[in-house]
Amino acid sequence: VQLVEAGGGVVQPGGSLRLSCVAAGCDVRRSAMSGARQAPGKGPEWVSGISNNGNTDYRNSVKGRFTISRDNAKNTVYLQMNSLKPEDTAVYSCSVGMYELGPVTRGTQVTVSS
DSSP: OEEEEEOOEEEOTTOOEEEEEEEESSOTTTSOEEEEEEOTTSOEEEEEEEOTTSOEEEOGGGTTTEEEEEEGGGTEEEEEEOSOOGGGOEEEEEEESSSOOOOSSOOEEEEEOO
16 A cells, blocks of 8 residues: 655645545545644644545544545545644644554645744
8 A cells, every 4th residue: 555645835823734645555435544643752643534434533633623535536535624723733644544643754744833
């Protein structure tokens, strides 16, 4: 399975970004997928997951601000992030599975700063 994240960047507090995770070697329609993040000097933390039947779950700190979804035709999972806060600054990665912490060796950088 190969997963490639994209969409990170620098945004001001209150701004939005949409991260993407393109999957090769797995069918996102049949797999639960999750997003995780790791901030500088901290351990990885689970952010959100989407099950193979479309159920979603979020860590409390992002509920109401982040939305996970998938595009079956593109075999891609998205994480729409709104109302971003400085504490959302981290490297974001995706994994197969609903509650994975994700790898520490790849991902896309999100920086929320004024």
